[in-house]
Amino acid sequence: MSRLILHIDLDAFYAAVEQRDHPEWRGRPVVVGAEPGQRGVVATCSYEARRFGVHSTMPIAQAVRRLPPETVYVRPSMARYAKVSQQVMGVLETVSPVVERVSIDEAYLDVSGLTSLVGPPAVIGAQVKERIRHAVGLTASVGIGPNRLIAKLASDAQKPDGLTVVPPEQIGGFLAPMPFTVLRGIGVKTAPRLERLGVKTIGDVRQLPLETLRHHLGARTGTQVYQQARGLADDRIDPDRPRRSISREMTFPEDVSDPRMLEKTLRWAAQEVGSIARQTQHLGRVVTLKIRFHPFETHTRSRTLEVPTADDVALFGAAWSLFAAEPWSGRPVRLIGLGISGWSATDGGVQRDLFETAAPEPCPEHDRLAATLDAIRNRFGADDIQRGLNRRSPGSGSARRRSRYSHRT
């Protein structure tokens, strides 16, 4: 028996939340992302903006040139979107216990067992959409099929507010006319390799022998593309996929050469990463420094620690020593950031026992750091930075954190 997998995708999510919360913006192009005149890209835009050819990841300068004067530009408010996302995920869990959240606006559900209780797939899909609309006032596109690939492509097939069911016997006809670039793992680098073979659609891909695909795409991707072209893909939904890493990075409004500014930013990133790691009870051994120079030249340096940590100071220290060990000083920096990974002795990705022994130090730099970031807050990432600072403001975050750990000392 084949499974029944449902994919749900909230339509133009960030922009839809903004239009929901600002009725005067409804019917107008809304761009969520960088501000005009600044460095950055479109994160999401409303369907009114898409009509002008604007889309996610488009440089903001390019979007401005295409869009009319009545366009609304707004910076993302991730905290708000995360809250709405949580509500939606809660709704999904009322439909099926097997929900895998794949991003802030997407999830997969295994609804195999629901047909006898609820009805045919289309009824299940309609119910999901209606419950979301009722709970948060947003539309979603839903796709249903026998595996993740088909469900995902089905939800993409009709947008916004779509509902598409692809039964097993219709997979061949559903896939054949689609451009092969919709398959998983085909991006800007691998697409040209297939194009050179004269391939345009998934139907074309099906004409190629497995060996040809493996030769041109590599063994792994080649095999995967071969199977996907035949509608074969993973049908497992895992509600508890553990997180593998935590990271924070920042692109500066203008390139930065001042090492003190780089240090401060790295301290901020370390506090953010440390805070999330402690909240989610993760101790990591691998600290990674990420840095990007003009023109978009990106490097990473990582170090494996003797002792797993979630301590701000330890994270910063490791990253800063990685930075100091390189002959980079003086080069203007576009982006700097830090990440942690390599959980050890995991308990389903969470380390309760180990975590008990970790007593993170409050960062002594906090006040100066807060002042600096406040000064640049209006230029970029305002919401994210603000959230970070709120968490540590006197009387809230830091006080709570101290009291949480002091009784163990």
Add this chain to the structure above:
DNA sequence: TCTGGGGTCCTAGGACCC
């Protein structure tokens, strides 16, 4: 036209060990 941020997974070379 200039390219955000937070992730996952894969590859490949070298070290090290048996």
Add this chain to the structure above:
DNA sequence: TCTGGGGTCCTAGGACCC
């Protein structure tokens, strides 16, 4: 004085996804 094969860890980079 020459030198196999395999496994695992570490590190850097890259492709891709949302």
